[in-house]
Amino acid sequence: MSQDLRVRHISGSDWDAVVELEAGAYAGVGLSEGRAALRSRADASPATCFVLDHGNRTVGYLLALPYPMFEYPDLNRMEDLVLHSRNLHLHDLVIAGEFRGRGLAKCLLRHFTATAGAKGYEGISLIAVSGSDTFWSANGYRAHREVAPPTGYGADAVYMSRTVPGVRTRRTTLAHASSHRAPLEDEVS
Known part of the structure; x- marks a missing residue:
């Protein structure tokens, strides 16, 4: 990543920029949610939500929160519960229009995926909108x-998911453990 690019967690002072980026990406297609809904999603999982800075300007953001596989946030309501799941739902990834095509979305996605793995998440899901399913497919997500x-x-929304690279799923871990005499302590919950 370039020295003038930095990925960091969202702070309270970032919301004007995040709301502006979100509206720029989604208002024209009727998918803009507004500040309260966006903030409620970030509040549900602050450790998995990021902004991308270029110098002193926020040029992208990513919001992800735990959601059971095959479920997703309702765009018409705020998050009022923190769900416990080994799956993260990548709700938004937005890069400012003039910064698109430079690999910044992939940079932010790599950082997020590494964070998901480090935190023990097994899968990542999302809903691809506005024809973005080709980008997600190229990055390992399947429809x-x-x-x-x-x-x-x-109308063209597609639910997609992938496993978190390098993370053995609980099912695999337990199946592997059952082939031995006794499971390891950290493999049983």
């Missing part, structure tokens, strides 16, 4: 066409 997101996400 679940059998899951129909609500129409509020747009």
